[in-house]
Amino acid sequence: MAAVWTLGINHNTAPLDVRGRFAFAMDRIAPHLEALRRAHPVAQANALPEAAIVSTCNRTEIYCAGDEMAMDHTLDWLAQSGGVSVQELRHHTYRLQGPEAARHAFRVASGLDSMVLGEAQILGQLKDAVRAADEAGALGTTLSQLFQRSFAVAKEVRTSTEIGAHSISMAAAGVRLASNLFEDLSRIKVLFVGAGEMIELCATHWAARQPASMAIANRTLERGEKLASRFGAEALLLSDLPNRLHEFDAIISCTASSLPLIGLGAVERALKRRKHRPLFMVDLAVPRDIEPEVQRLSDVYLYTVDDLAQVVQTAQANRQAAVAQAEAIVDAGVQSFMHWVDQRETVPLIQQLQAQADDWRQAELARARKALAKGEDMDAVLEALSRGLTQKMLHGAMAELRAGDASTRERAMHAIRHFFLRNSR
Incomplete structure (x- = not known):
């Protein structure tokens, strides 16, 4: 499963003139994304990493869903783009992975990481960046989920708290x-x-x-x-x-x-x-x-x-209560997103399990149809069909229980009780 991470600079980590070196014009985002993704160490023609570039006057951030080791290559690419040394840029950057990357994206969208606490302009800028990445073909399922959830969190923060009330733009x-x-x-x-x-x-x-x-x-x-x-x-x-x-x-x-x-x-x-x-x-x-x-x-x-x-x-001094509320909403959003990411890891196994069960079902149905065509008793055919499905479903479990290794049998017994006997008394 691709890891979510972000690398960036903002008004807290880099002075104005440094940020100015890494300002990407919106109409040039597509070629920059192409170059960035091609710089990925395992990039292939049909397997480029997901990526998005957010560039405003206060920040330049790169979001990716891919190998975490690629952050070093991304830092090299960004340094080259801005015409500075990797050492100098590293001094100003932050690197966030997994839940911290998600939390950062949600806080940015909600105006919690802005110069002006609660300002609404960043949300529009973030949506523009996501739209540009999507049009460039750089977004996949993971980053799309990250950003759509960030927009939902931002909406809840603005409707449920007074984070933007009385802010001076x-x-x-x-x-x-x-x-x-x-x-x-x-x-x-x-x-x-x-x-x-x-x-x-x-x-x-x-x-x-x-x-x-x-x-x-x-x-x-x-x-x-x-x-x-x-x-x-x-x-x-x-x-x-x-x-x-x-x-x-x-x-x-x-x-x-x-x-x-x-x-x-x-x-x-x-x-x-x-x-x-x-x-x-x-x-x-x-x-x-x-x-x-x-x-x-x-x-x-x-x-x-x-x-x-x-x-x-x-x-901003009088809005700490609103900030606390907003941070709680962000935390809930992070937990929900990470739960979705964890579930994504089981998708291939679920698909394999469903395919295997469907193969068994088709085989037993074919056998039952042949028996009915020969004029065999319907009750007997249904009995054979149900017995055939049951035997196929239990074959693996029975084989593990008969294994000679004691530790294997112990693990099998625990798993079988959990999956097959959870409702028995």
């Missing part, structure tokens, strides 16, 4: 930080870079504060215009940024770019045109959208995804 935390810098948010101009789910969430929070103006810059104008129309915002192209950056007081960026979109030089030029009025910047992307050197500029207040995590911690 990353988007809301950005607005809170800006309110500490600007006296009146209704007088500032806000620029959003990107048009994905996180930017949409951020724009929703900012729109509630009714800033003076909002603009959305995106690589493709069509998608930017679609989101901008929801908020009465202006749509820009990313290529417009160098000439427009100085116009905005707050810049929130979150794209899937593998390289920074806003560099030190562009920000310096913008500050000069702004006559050094303060510039508030939030970089929610992993890898970074804004060069980290921008942080050194005296009139810039730049916050990363890790910085915002510190803001949201204050909202």
